[in-house]
Amino acid sequence: MAGTPTFEAAGGDPYLPISDHGLIGDLRTVALVGTNGTIDWYCCPAFDAPSVFAAILDAERGGCFELAAIGPARTKQFYFPDTNVLITRFYAEDGVGEVQDFMPVGGGSVEADRHRLIRRVVCVRGSLPFRVRVAPRFDYGAQPHTLRMVGDMAVFASENLSLALTATVPLELRGPDARADFKLSEGESAVFALDQVGGDVQPRGCARTEAERQFTSTVAYWRRWLAQSRYRGRWREMVHRSALTLKLLTYAPTGAIVAAATTSLPEQLGGERNWDYRYVWVRDAAFCVYALLRLGFSSEAEAFMEFVTRHITPGDGRASGPLQIMYGIDGRTDLTERELPHLDGHRGSAPVRVGNAAADQLQLDIYGALIDSVYLYDKWAKPVSSDQWDDVCALVDWVCAHWDQPDEGIWETRGGRKNFLYSRLMCWVAIERAIRMAHRRGLPADLSHWREVRDTIYRRIMSRGWSASRQAFMQHEDGEVLDAAVLMMPLAKFIAPTDPKWLSTLDALTQDLVSDSLVYRYDPQASPDGLRGDEGTFSICSFWYVEALVHAGRLDEARLAFEKMLTYANHLGLYAEEISSTGEQQGNFPQAFTHLALISAAFNLDRALG
Structure with missing residues (x-):
């Protein structure tokens, strides 16, 4: 043939x-x-x-x-x-x-x-x-x-x-x-x-x-x-390969950063968890800005901020919020998902999809990721303009009015909306970082209202996100299911990394979701996500785990977990989204989320080791 x-x-x-x-x-x-x-x-x-x-x-x-x-x-x-x-x-x-x-x-x-x-x-x-x-x-x-x-x-x-x-x-x-x-x-x-x-x-x-x-x-x-990189640490080769990969995933004409280079590479061979990642996830791209700024690549951060200013600004309000969770590389909003039945899929893993229906989901966490990246850009690179600050205020005001509702969450579940703790956490981040910017720059803001809502979210997480029986923070309110996304709690400076509640959460996550330093997102059997099949460990979570161990002062464990993760890279230092039970890369490849998390984990572990 x-x-x-x-x-x-x-x-x-x-x-x-x-x-x-x-x-x-x-x-x-x-x-x-x-x-x-x-x-x-x-x-x-x-x-x-x-x-x-x-x-x-x-x-x-x-x-x-x-x-x-x-x-x-x-x-x-x-x-x-x-x-x-x-x-x-x-x-x-x-x-x-x-x-x-x-x-x-x-x-x-x-x-x-x-x-x-x-x-x-x-x-x-x-x-x-x-x-x-x-x-x-x-x-x-x-x-x-x-x-x-x-x-x-x-x-x-x-x-x-x-x-x-x-x-x-x-x-x-x-x-x-x-x-x-x-x-x-x-x-x-x-x-x-x-x-x-x-x-x-x-x-x-x-x-x-x-x-x-x-x-x-x-x-x-x-x-x-x-040569612009400021990183001089222990893992220079892997960090620089990750930086070069993130740069390859940048669309120069607009400053957009795509989540991955491919579509429909399976999260499980033969399964249906096959998605198109060739778009700009607000969350992923915002985290990329953090990683690149850490290394000294401010021009990429500036280009993405220009993309945000042109395309990701508060609109007239949709049911899912003023922002979509993802956009086309040219800023378009129509990412209609369809299947290509004439293609078999990688090793028979059908369906092959182009477009992504998750664009219409409500994911409240994106506001925290985006505003945190604006905050860091304003602090480390270039002060935001008055128009950009007006956009930040509009987003924060929307978060203040809408944080208290269920959503699909960071993992884009298709099993119905829930009151996800991570979504609440990042709404807190959105408001808290905006308050910091207003204080540092003397910018106008409704600070009393923002502080009130920020503190309300904090108390809500502490009361309804905590499980006394599990002695851990849970995936969603009033639940009993663990989720690796809560590893971001100390990283986002929501909770002290040595707080007894956090340390017991870290122990619970280690027991339930960690396998030889590799971390599962959650247990889809205990928390149905609307899809058939299983998945591998999620590589960004493994690097979050390393950072959580670093902040908790468990440096020997952190270094071992980090070094183990490096051995799961491919022969070039590249990572897909997940790692299978047999150690194979699976999911779209290479994935920006994983590489930006590697950079962050290496930077923080280096600094802690001295």
Whole structure:
């Protein structure tokens, strides 16, 4: 079949594990490159555009860009130091070769619109034969395309998108795909470049000299960016890889930060917990601002604040609040969720979804995350403007009037609204941080009313969020179910990290939700969330756990838990959303939430260890 990948993972499985991938991008979109040399996820021209390569979601119909040594070969994948340039090396009996994958960053607007994806193949020892197959499947594999040669370029044209493939070796057209077999000797190279074309972007070749120039400029860009980091701690490599990953998840034209690079990678193989994360979650992006500010990347924080000012401002009020919980990377609000039944899903994990119905949920915690990020930006980067302060006041006034209602909560449950403790906690944070800003800057605010509501929320959490029988703070009011989200209580400065009530909560969480330092969000059997199946440990919660141990003074436990978490990263230091019971990455990949939590945990653990 034309759509079936040539290369298969070990054991004949056409799907690589989620973790067997690296990420490249141009601050507008990204691609996942497998350890076998195959690009099996790529959306063009933006993160949330329909896919061109999606073999990770359907090996037969999704489309891919294969490039690998012919014959038996071991592979190793790594990043060029301090960059997002990815190297996949092939070790064979007759030689060693490597594929250098990257997307040039910057340039003029026309060049940025090209979204050039360069794959440079180099033989470093001996000689090696290679095979390439470029098999795009437009619009999530639903839209046909034509293929023709224009000079020495292969042009793939669909109704809504055209791509041009240039190569320094002869291409053969076979059905809807372009292919080539070639052999390189030591010191020789070949270049493949895939461009979006149309409009002002004309097809343009990519000779070896241009590929070399763009490789050099891309390496220089990433090293120049990373040099701004102020982190000099014990875990520099992992922290900087997380920072580089968060930067890749940034949409440069608007300053938006997406939650993850993919859609519908399963939280449980064969299960239905498959969601589209290629959007801007107010919560996730606000936490990203905190992590980047910690490291000294203030321009990214400023760009996100500009996105907030343009798109995430109090509107005329909807049933779910003045803000949505998530937005498109261009600020759009319509994120209608639909299923793609023609795709099998990763290893049969259907349905594949695009869009996200959670956009219409009420999640009160987002106000605390957002206003906390505004507070930190105002404190560490740049004072907020008078218009921005007016927006903050409007949000806080809304929180004061609406905090006392059930919502879907941080975990976006689809089993009905509850009075979640975490939502109450972050409403308290929203008001408390705004009060701090008003005091520090002398800004106008209804402080007496804000203080009254803040204190009411505090007392409500202490009285109805606490379970005397469990000696712990619970997931929701008057309940008996634990939730790892309450790990944020001391981190948000709501409760002293050595308060006896908090320490007993930490012990209860350790007993019920922690497995060898890995932390489950909650028990879906004890607290039904409206979905079938189980899930793995949630990686952001594991890093929250580390921070909670740090603040409680349990530094040996914290360091051990942190070091263990680092061993669950993939070979490049990347994390998906969850870790399965067998230690595999699962869920969308890589996930911003996890990487920002790693940065925060490393920073605070470093500081505590001295």
